[in-house]
Amino acid sequence: MRTLKRKLLGLVAPVLLLAAWDYVTRRELFSPQLLPPSEMLLETWWDMQTSGELALNMRVSLCRVAGGFALGAALGFALGTAMATCKAVDDYLGPLFNTVRQVPIVGWLPFLIVWLGIGELFKVAFISLGALIPMALKTYEGIKAVSPGFLELARVFEFGRFRQLTKIMLPSALPSLLIGLRLSLSEAWMLVVAAELVVASVGIGNTMTVARRLFQTDVVLVSVIAIAITGYLGNALLALLEARLLASRRPTCAQ
């Protein structure tokens, strides 16, 4: 009963928002170029869907994210592991890494464009740079946070470096690694939009830029919603993976 009431209450704000939107567009307080009627969004969505425009642009963006995310997360994992397990690597690369990561990732965009041009190479490099940093950080933190008691256990059982890493450190760091993956993916998704807003001929970010220049606010809005839903789905997918992987660790009834 209570939860139902809460859910209904949650609908109030969106419904009010829609009503206000409807009222404003009906009275034509703004030009439809600035604020299209809400039902027009559905039409636009349908048009973009049937013409294949939405699917094509989404697919291109997703491919870029996939490439950049896979590369960046893999490198970040490797760097984080190396810094956390090897003191020399930490000493040599740690300060440099911590300096480089201070620069907000979008600040690198002009630099990378000069070096790599505006093609796919630039986009994948840009996205993977963004994906690398949270993954490396969370890997590092996760491994550094392994309980010293478990490391002693590894010594008692005479584990080599490899077994210590695979049997103790990585399983123990798993929750942190998964957080790293999530942060990395959402960063990658944001950066693909960023890169496409600036330079692209295809992709969902490009769709928005073109529509914005032509004052097709409906297309911009549909794209924003599509971006949000895709980002949400990606995150939900990783949350599902997380729940599965960590299911056995949930403290159910620790006496």
Added chain:
Amino acid sequence: MNIPLQVAGFLGRSYRGAISFLALIGIWAALARLQAFPAELLPAPDAVLTTFLQSAASGVLGASLGASLGRIAQGFLIGCSLGLLLGASMGVSPAVESLFAPLFNALRQVPIIGWIPLIIVWCGIADLSKIVFIALGAFFPMAINTFEGIRSVPHGYLEVARVFEFGKLRLLGKIVLPGALPSIVTGVRLSLGASWMLVVWSEINTRSAPGIGDMLDSAREGSKMDVVIVCIVVIGAVAFLINELLGQLEAQLQGWKKTSR
């Protein structure tokens, strides 16, 4: 325990860290001297330093930085206060939470950069759109952290307040806000960091007025790599300062939370 050894260890570590910086600059200088890449791609380190000093002395750098910081000041203040307000009211009142949480959570699924075309359509490409954009970016982390901070105040403290029959206002002022303060400061740090990223981004995206992002992107267009590097370093330094100063405040506030260490 053993101070000389610790000092030696620290010096040893920072010495190793310095080596990689020096190596990087060394390789950079060598490549520039050998002219392995054209100067538009890789200017010599000393050329970058000269450019930095010149643009600092001529006031160009200062003016750009000042313009960007001015935008931040406005956008951040608006977004941060609104975030604080919403986060606090959602944290204190379950009714407000159930009213706004679904909409809030839906809106925050949009990667913040994705809002910019919409904001440009509505607010143009002048300063207004940048400030709105920054405010939006500052709003979300502030609201989330305020909300979570208030909700994570231990239940036992609230019971203490009930035992002493605190009124609503005293409860808020004596228990809830102090308890949530570390998390709120985290919110300030994150939203200020986001603001800084977004001001750079919006200036790159819509170049309408001076600013550090504008300086960066016009240098890119003019193939002035030395200026590009100067801008990146300055942007990184400002981000570092924001993070460092607020991070220290945060650590101090969190000091009382930890019983040991």
Added chain:
Amino acid sequence: MEKLGTLKVNSLSKGFGPKGQGLKVLDDVNLTVEPGEFISIVGQSGCGKTTFLRLVVGLESDYQGEILLDGKRLNGPDLERGVVFQDHRLLPWLTVEKNVGLGLKNAGKGEARRKVQEHIELVGLKGYEKHYPHQLSGGMSQRAAIARALVNRPQILMLDEPLGALDALTRMYMHQELERIWRQEGITMIMVTHDMDEAIFLSDRVVIMSSRPGTIKKIMPVKLARPRDRASIEFARIKEELLEEFHLHTETPFAYSI
């Protein structure tokens, strides 16, 4: 000629700080442990008993003196010496079965499974093979930790206050179990504890340590028939004797003000 599996500790000293010259934790400790013996080390906290145990396990290094197993100097941790920690240190992401098999070396698949199963049964955890640590009670976790330490068939098992975190009744029950396992396996056990009853109930000899620096004050043999009766007069007499050693200490408070 010493029997195989004899542990000899000769004038062992250990200090922390620069080059072991700082605070002395152990000073001139001498002890010989026969194979198959059950030894308890008791003392106030801070007397270095845990440090002693960690030295024998090989988790601490930089000491003066000798620690010899069958005449050979110890060099780091070794599967010949198992250890049970006070916090059971079961890996939370592994089942009981996998935890017990964690340290198994040089065993084929079938053999490994047989050994793991054997030891799970030995500690009485049959039926809990697929459980995760968070599903076990404190006593069960410690049983699993004991099985894990025994699975490599070490010559010596070191126990660092293994039952310290358990409630009194569970602890008494575990004493019986520990005795049973010890007899069944015929293994040397060295246990650090601050529970006098526990030490008397289980040990062949009780080593009493005094603090600052940690030295062996007295070694007291317990010559009672097993299984022992906590309520017997002999038991009470030994306990009194043991406690006296500590009463003496508290009556000279100057010892602390140095």
